[in-house]
Amino acid sequence: MTTSLLALNLQETKNITPKAPLQLLNEKEYSILVAVADILLPHNPPFPSASQIDIAGKVDAVMATAGPEQQEEFRLVLFLIENPSVGALLSLQLAPLSQLDKKEKNQRIEDWRTGIPQLRSAFKALNGICNGAYYADKKVIQIIGYDGPPEAIIAIRKAQGYQ
């Protein structure tokens, strides 16, 4: 079992080229984050997928300003969610997350969401930060019926010389 898991660990993450220079993550971590974010925030018309609006790139920028321990933990979470040995323990899915089909990816995320406390924490970290970046996007907030700041307040600020 250990040997086979070790072999599986050597399977490669499906690589995705970043849309902008990365500030914290390496390309492998970015690729994992893209795969996870697209499960958390899928293409679901009229909603865009996370990758369509580069949520992974935005999360990378946010995490670049976090404390060293938070950065380390975030990178560890990405490694663990991708790592097939962790996935195998939970759901017998032996491939890296980024190479699973959509249904299998969903299942792995669901296993984390409802799993042992450490996995729930990891799910919260990924879900929270990806949602925070996604619902900051102007197109997305229009879809959910949030029109942003009231015109009257914008007018007051403009009169005072502020944006």
Add this chain to the structure above:
Amino acid sequence: MNHPNIFDYTQLKQTRDISCTVCIIGSGAGGATLAAQLTQKGHDVVMLEAGSNRYVKHFDMDESTAFTNLYQEGGLRATEDLSLSILQGATLGGSTTINWTTCFRTPERVLSIWRDRYGLTDFTEEYLKPYFERIEKRLNINPWPEVIANENNKVIVRGAKKLDWEYSVLRRNVKGCANSGFCGMGCPVDAKQGMLLTTIPDALNAGMRLFCNTQALQLNTSSTRVERVVGEVIDPTTKKKTGVRVNVNAKIVVSACGAINGPALFLRSGLNEKNIVGKRTFLHPVIGVAAEFDSPINGFYGAPQSISSHQFIDRGPDKIGYFLEVAPTHPILASTAASSFGKNQQLFMKRLSNLSFLIAIHADGIHHKDEGGVVSLRPSGRPKITYPTSPTLTEAFAHSHKSLAQLSIAAGAKRCHTMHVQGPVIQNQSDISKLDTHEYGALKHGVFSAHQMGGLPMGRDPNVSVVNPQFRHHTIENLYVVDGSVFPTALGVNPSQTIYTLSLLASEHIEEKLQQI
């Protein structure tokens, strides 16, 4: 704000050594109120603020900008296991710049506990009344009329009336409020009477020197004195230390950087002889439900909080009480509160306009066995927060979930959703019993905090408290603590006015000490 006495990252490029009479660390409710009092008496005050000098010009009503620039850890502060998210200011004016302006006098039931258990015998309603009144006048704290409450808050009114529960209008520190709803992102029209517009300008105009982007790393102490405050300039963009030091020699040093950062400063400084620093940290743990209505609620507009119910604040000596308010429903805040993902989460968010977010805020630390959480240090020196959910708090969470569901349905919600990992949908009063079969506590459902208290508690007994009733450290004779970290328990009401009030009181004790030096 523009003022010749403000220095920030753009100017602080070389290490400097400063002398002054009083060094105040932190510009929030405690520090700024104190600074205004001391400078007006002619004292030479230096204030260190780790956050940036951001003001109305920067408050563009964009949630993402606000979290990144105005909140601790870019809005990502949380307990170590991420079970409890913590909203806390990290900007000039501290949390008063981003709070929702709700003000309460300290309740007598809490003061009586402080007197009886912690020896704070002066702390009576009668004794504090003139201080309450002074700050109410200075910050224009007044009731917000029910008639202009937004629909989100009116849900509490409708539900409470139907259930015959107590509710009341809240008092807010605003002047000329445009009722926009963006308090949490910094007031866009300079109506909020936080420290930015009141006591900080008061102090600057009376001569205070303010160093923004300057974090107090450590207090260098002898056995009885703080000899030097070691500060370091922080790059506001990368949030990394620059290596540029701001060292302050002061006759008196005041820690006013809040619960969590204050205890962390003490721990970094080795000031923990009794092993009580950072313990008994109280967070007023918040749980919520999203109540869905047929008609629009638009909880992102209008004064965020204007109604509360204290129906369940006193549940008897063996139970943790809680009070009910609402939270605004701006997209980022709302989305991070939900526990689902994928299409379910998107569909939930698509109903945002019709959702009311009702919250229950738990009064931790009042129950005799409730120890709250603990602040310790990460290897980098940043604070680490742990907050175990005790069985007593778990019971309170179960009770408050049911109360919020009951309130929602009574107010006319067609359904309500808890923030459980696998929660029920409640469509009528009989569905509320479904909540009996669910689990409560850390990582079972969303838990939040917007109020941080304790960790450097006040009391007469040096074995169980860090400062004495005069706000002075029990053994370091020139070190004071003036912020919410001195609370021996949580309050069961929003804490800002108590901090302002205690700061006025502290200023008199510090003035008295200065007369002796």
